[in-house]
């Protein structure tokens with residue numbers, strides 16, 4: 001129905017306009033024909049241009065296995081002709097409206113929350129978001145209950161300046177509500193200095209099964225002492241390589257600056273990451289190393305890192321749990337908490353807030369929620385901005401601190417963060433991620 005309206009209403013307006021113009025203007029048919037011819041030439045030239053750049057990646061040319069990866073069909077990239085916004089300008093806002101109240105809220109070193117927002121204490125409440133990391137698989141099914149359980153297990157407490165508001169150690173985030181405005185305050189807790197080196201249970205120790213040389217070691221501390229590189233996976237759901245170039249120009253520019261630095265290597269996977277219904281297959285390959293796990297209870301890759309002394313963390317900005325969603329059936333016990341076994345930190349709960357993720361009706365519609373065709377907003381900012389907040393905090397917390405003598409500070413880390421802006425029908429929303437992603441890449445490059 002929407003598609004029908006989007007095509008036929010404008011088409012009929014154009015036809016009516018042509019009819020009126022023809023009856024009003026002399027020689028209109030001749031002018032019109034010239035305009036059509038000029039338009040057709042311009043379109044053909046543009047298409048030719050887009051065809052030539054289609055295969056040109058960040059290095060400016062198709063690289064790596066050119067024979068294998070070259071597109072074998074007749075490629076006419078019509079989509080490149082559409083200006084930004086052409087496919088969803090009618091749908092709604094592509095930016096987030098600021099909240100009315102300016103809220104200044106921080107959690108200090110002692111876990112105390114401090115809020116200033118210019119109204120009396122009686123107007124302030126704090127929603128303490130639950131720690132999802134310890135939840136068993138059965139509680140993390142995003143089709144039926146993950147968001148609802150987050151809401152149910154949120155504790156709402158009054159806030160005032162007379163007594164200190166101290167958070168529990170496992171709390172990663174709270175929502176501070178001040179009058180009609182709200183904000184999210186997150187922190188990485190417990191702090192890295194209080195995090196013990198993880199000892200995997202013998203029955204699921206991933207070091208016993210060899211997954212190649214890099215994953216082979218005798219003890220967690222041995223790996224930690226070798227100081228392997230830190231690892232960050234940023235997963236952009238449902239975005240092809242070419243669409244990344246098309247809609248995320250600032251990020252592409254930031255990536256391009258990386259290739260000139262000494263220790264960087266940039267690889268683009270031509271045609272391997274084209275969009276199809278391949279999320280399960282692609283992410284299983286990435287996170288499990290196999291599409292069809294040969295064994296039951298296969299642990300995702302963050303377990304392999306954690307078992308070897310890495311600090312592991314995951315951000316799921318779509319109120320989702322990858323392990324449950326894509327590999328949940330592989331586990332014998334739905335009581336098993338995969339995240340508790342495999343991650344030191346997890347942030348999901350802020351992205352399950354009903355202001356973004358509908359708690360009644362269809363959560364996956366076109367105008368609200370994690371798959372919507374308009375800007376994904378939460379409390380006046382893009383949803384991904386809250387995810388990046390925590391990502392920056394993780395990096396700051398886990399970065400080696402030279403002044404402090406604690407050796408735990410020097411453990412390597414492995415972080416995954418998932419973004420769903422590409423998961424929608426118009427291909428436009430991913431644009432909203434560009435400046436934040438570019439800023440993050442530049443921050444990593446310069447740090």
Ligand SMILES: *[C@@H]1O[C@H](CO)[C@@H](O)[C@H](O)[C@H]1NC(C)=O
Nearest residue numbers: 133134135136336337340341
């Ligand atoms: C989480 O893991 C810790 C340490 O491995 C364990 O002591 C605790 O019981 C686990 N919690 C849950 C809910 O599984």
Ligand SMILES: *[C@@H]1O[C@H](CO)[C@@H](O)[C@H](O)[C@H]1NC(C)=O
Nearest residue numbers: 157158159160161162163165
């Ligand atoms: C302030 O809040 C605390 C709980 O957070 C409560 O125990 C206390 O009575 C409150 N004080 C006032 C003056 O409202």
Ligand SMILES: *[C@@H]1O[C@H](CO)[C@@H](O)[C@H](O)[C@H]1NC(C)=O
Nearest residue numbers: 128155157165166167168171
């Ligand atoms: C801390 O945890 C206890 C027990 O789970 C809970 O009753 C209390 O409300 C929590 N406090 C805060 C500030 O989250």
Ligand SMILES: *[C@@H]1O[C@H](CO)[C@@H](O)[C@H](O)[C@H]1NC(C)=O
Nearest residue numbers: 210211212213214216217218
């Ligand atoms: C892993 O280490 C063990 C002993 O240190 C060795 O026997 C084994 O061959 C190694 N496996 C791989 C894949 O390197």
Ligand SMILES: *[C@@H]1O[C@H](CO)[C@@H](O)[C@H](O)[C@H]1NC(C)=O
Nearest residue numbers: 276277278279280281282291
């Ligand atoms: C996943 O991969 C398998 C094996 O490569 C293939 O048979 C299957 O069609 C793929 N699934 C989808 C949804 O593409």
